[in-house]
Amino acid sequence: MEIREIVKAIVEEKKEIGGIRQVYFVACGGSLGAFYSANYFLQREAVTLRSAAINSNEFVHEAPPALDERALVVACSHGGDTPETVKAAELAKQRGAAVIGVTYTPGSPLTEFCDYITGYKFRTELETSFAHDKALVPVHIAVELLQQTEGFAGYEAFQDGLKKIDGIVRNAQEQVKERALQFAETYKNDKIIYTMGSGPSYGAAYIQSICIFMEMQWVNSSSIHTGEYFHGPFEITDRNIPFLIQMSEGRTRALDERALRFLKQYAARYEVVDAKELGLSTIDPSVVDYFNQTLFTCVYDIYNAAFAEARNHPLSVRRYMWKVKY
């Protein structure tokens, strides 16, 4: 079922009880990070619809009062078997909420508690379109929901962006190949690497920090919001500490530019990933902000493959996950 049709069916079904009032994006780790742009979209663009992105285990334990039959829960798990997220979907069903599952794995435990399932294409399957990226599918759901309830002036521009993003990402991945190798050589022995970002794509910095550097490379990390940088974190800046900074295209670019100016003056070891330079600006300004995250994450794939190779530390190695009980 197409996303538009899924949302239409839910909006129809909930009409007689007053319509959808609250959206919860529920997931853990990288999947929660992938919801960042979608939640940001609704929090910024909607005027009455409420939205929150919550870690699945926190969601299950706090079981918020607005989780009722007027809520829509969007739950994401790559394997569809994250226990906390499966529980969250189960709780949502018990409370009468509509539940959309976003997963790479059809027929997984998560799908048991979902009214609708929408897949996403894994980024390494190059034959598919990046319009179906894990971060963009939830934005697509959010855009449809807003359009079909309050209305969204950028709706057509967003559809146009969906058509353009695949080509943009493929070009960008080509464009960074050489510098990804350089990045890997330069930083392969570092014990800590910070990521930086702002706006809807802060989620990409978060994922890069917790899923790649910490989880897959055992490198200490933290994601710093470029607007927050000057209110505490920047004091750790010196000529040795490395930063990976993403320059977003759209409303919050000025924040990233300010942080980069500071890095240029007081840091010496930083890598810039710039959405404007990577061609995102052909998407309409009214919606371009919401495509940054997919671009950054897909470009990081190239960086991360090179980084893992240079460090001789495959991205699949774990010391706890799949190995011990927790």
Place this chain on the structure above:
Amino acid sequence: MEIREIVKAIVEEKKEIGGIRQVYFVACGGSLGAFYSANYFLQREAVTLRSAAINSNEFVHEAPPALDERALVVACSHGGDTPETVKAAELAKQRGAAVIGVTYTPGSPLTEFCDYITGYKFRTELETSFAHDKALVPVHIAVELLQQTEGFAGYEAFQDGLKKIDGIVRNAQEQVKERALQFAETYKNDKIIYTMGSGPSYGAAYIQSICIFMEMQWVNSSSIHTGEYFHGPFEITDRNIPFLIQMSEGRTRALDERALRFLKQYAARYEVVDAKELGLSTIDPSVVDYFNQTLFTCVYDIYNAAFAEARNHPLSVRRYMWKVKY
């Protein structure tokens, strides 16, 4: 003016245009972190009222559509002169929103764009009540607003908590004096320290990470949500990396307990700050979650003084703030 009276005046004034529809908590760094519990309170407890906590500079640049005359903006700046926050309050006034300023500094630039000002007591002024803590004043505003609009079943319990928190904090500060000295001795030479937390008090972990470890001590840090820990960050855990973990009292305690169990098994260097052990449980379970942040932050004051002393690095030292333009 009392917080209850301020909120009452705003609710009255906005009644004829349909009432307050959206709250924005706007600030930077530690002040944004101090809003964490208040925003969390409204996002969890309210059913129709929208709430968001946004970095001031991001807020100014994105200027969300719901920022109109039906919005309430709560803006916080310790000195009342954070340029981004002053601009945010100015924008809010231009859009017709009601603006409450939370500041330690009456007559500061921020106050020019505020309809109402409410101070908070700085935690080191021991003659004042910790009920006026920087994190609790915004929660108090949020509780009043919810009670006067949708209603809040925990209202009386919250008032009772306000009466109890001062004594609890004072006892807790005494209780940790000795272990704060030990903490300082043990970790004074570490180059990185992680903080961990969940629920409304995650904000305390964030502040401890960005304002104390990074800003005031130049120690690398990141705040890890205990629910997110198992979905990436925990892979960096070993017997050398230090963690400061806060065990909250209330709904999300199970998340903290799970993280602590893991630390006990696979880490060796961690400090536990436990709200239950520190006496928070005398506050009613319906509202106790929202008092954790103040307890943790005030207890960290004792830790931080000892840490700065042991490191011979005063909390007031900066290399960029107040020294260079940025």
